[in-house]
Amino acid sequence: MVDLNRLKQIYKFGKELSLKDIQVLLKAAKNSSFNKKELLINEGSKRNDVFYIKSGLVRCFNINDKGEEITLKLIPEHQVVANVDLILFSQSSRFFYEALENTEVFFIDYDVLQDLVSRHPKLETNRKYVLQRLLKESMERVESFVLLTPEERYLRFVKDYPGITNRVQDKYIANVLGITPVSLSRIRKRIATKN
Secondary structure (H helix, E strand, C coil): CCCHHHHHHHCCCCCCCCHHHHHHHHHHCEEEEECCCCEEECCCCCCCEEEEEEECCEEEEEECCCCCEEEEEEECCCCEEECHHHHHHCCCCCCEEEECCCEEEEEEEHHHHHHHHHHCHHHHHHHHHHHHHHHHHHHHHHHHHHHCCHHHHHHHHHHHCCCHHHCCCHHHHHHHHCCCHHHHHHHHHHHHHHC
């Protein structure tokens, strides 16, 4: 027998899905795994798959003109990874998406997903919900760079992504926060002194 709670956990970011709705998605999705340091999506790729991270952690990064890797985002379990450049702008990916840990995913071709969504109203409602959540997260991130201090951004990051700080290198967290690793170290020291 299928465990509905487990299936809802798999589609945790969704809203009010029935067992039937989830099964439609799972039937079309495939399982895959990526080893640590393996790329899900390469820069320049036109890969059209949407990944749901069952376990593991993915880093979205770019390499700047100086040859430095700049981490844009860290994506943990129960989140979605997709070639946003292709989906939104019909262009090759500007970013690399790398597994920072051994990572298990479900994935589905974006065109297949679009077809499923068009035929299942609950999935369409969920797509809107997921897109609104992603837009909200993006807006909050932009606003944080304008309205919050680096220390406040760090505290929000720790609150929003509990446990990630123990799973990744400090330089990745510093990049996401828009600060240097030295500044991150100072922030942590200040917080520890306050407590």
